Amino acid sequence: MQTNSRWECQLKAPLSARWIGFLCLAATALGWALNWPAMKFLLREWPPLFARGVAGAAAAFLLTGVAVLYGESLKAPRHVIPRLLFAAFTNVFAWMGFSTLCMKWLDVGEGALLVYTMPIWATLLAWPILGSRPTRRGTGALLLGMAGVSVLLSARGFNLDTGKLLGIGFAFSAAVLFALGTVLNCTPLPLPPITAVAWQVGLGCLPMILIGLVFERPNLGGLNSAGWSVLAYMTLVPMGLCYLAWFATLRRLPPAVASTGMLLVPLIGVLSAAVILGEPLGPRQFVSLALTLGGVTLALQTS
Incomplete structure (x- = not known):
């Protein structure tokens, strides 16, 4: 009953708080979307897990400095550590790490299509965990959004060899685990907001660096000036500002609405790839x- 009341409070939140949530959601979607072509560019010079981990670790360091400037305590009480580790695993290591790792076996279109089935899992998991049955309007929004993503990427077939199966497995793992973290983070960690993000990003990205050093064996001097620029973007925007905006979104909007809005990410990512990387752009x-915009608009009306 207590969890249900939290869900209802989000639905009845003041109009200003919900619009702040919508703005944070839009900022998160845009920043994460542009990260897809950025990551594709960076993969030419550094392996995926190591590159993502380095950007995240640098972002965690910067976020720690911002938290100190705002007078936030960096201490994490002992009773919070299990929740903090779980949040770092689902929200950072699984979401960013697995979604990047799947690109070793899948192209960007295939990976984006599978990773952004996340709203389906969030809607389904919110039912048993939060007691929130999907409404007809919410279900319709989800179907519209997923139809939009499917139309965009339907021309890309799957050849289910061993490599493809590994890629699909990592993509679905990213989607399901991030959806679980999204639903459970309906109740924020009892930490100052910037401190909470800094801890999660740092704890989630450190294992990526270690695994990358051991298994990917990156060329540490392999980045050119363009690569360093892309790495700086990944540090400041997707791993820094976007995570702050995402958790601010979850404090103001229900998980189903927030995760349906995330359907904009693969769409904007592919459109921006057409502009930045010269990939095809046509009627599809x-x-x-x-x-997709119809689905997102319908989802926002449910709040």
């Missing part, structure tokens, strides 16, 4: 845009 992309 515009039909997808109409369907």
Whole structure:
């Protein structure tokens, strides 16, 4: 009953708080979307897990400095540590690490399609965990959004060899685990907001660096000036500002609404890849845009 009341409070939140949530959601979607072509560019010079881990560790360091400037305590009470470790695993290591790792076997389109089934899992997990049954409007929004993503990427078939199966497994793992973290983070960690993000990003990215050093064997001097610029973007925006905006979103909007809004990420990612990397852009992309924006608009109306 207590969890249900929290869910209802989010639905009845003041209008200003919900609009702040929508703005944070839009900022998160845009920053994470542009990270797809950025990551594709960086993969030419550094392996995925190590690159993502380095960007995240640098972001955690910067966020720690921001927390200190704002007078936040960096201490994590002992009783919070299990929740903090779980949140770091689902929200950072699994989401960022597995979604990047899947790109070793899948192309960007295939990976984005599978990773952003996350709203389906969030909607389904919110039912048993939070006692929130999907509404007809919410279900319709989800179907519209997923139809838009499917139209955009339906031309990319799957050849289910061993490599493809590994990639699909990592992509689905990222989607399901991040959805679980999204639902459970309906109740924020009892830490100052910037401190909570800094801890999660740092704890989630440190294992990526260690695993990357052992198994990926990166060329530490392999980045050129363009690569360093992309790495700086990944540090400041997707791993820093976007995580702050994402957790601010979860404090103001229900998980189903927030995760449905995340369907904008693969759409914007592919559109930006057309501009930045010269990838194809035609009628299929515009039909997808109409369907996905229709789904997101319908989802926002449920709040």
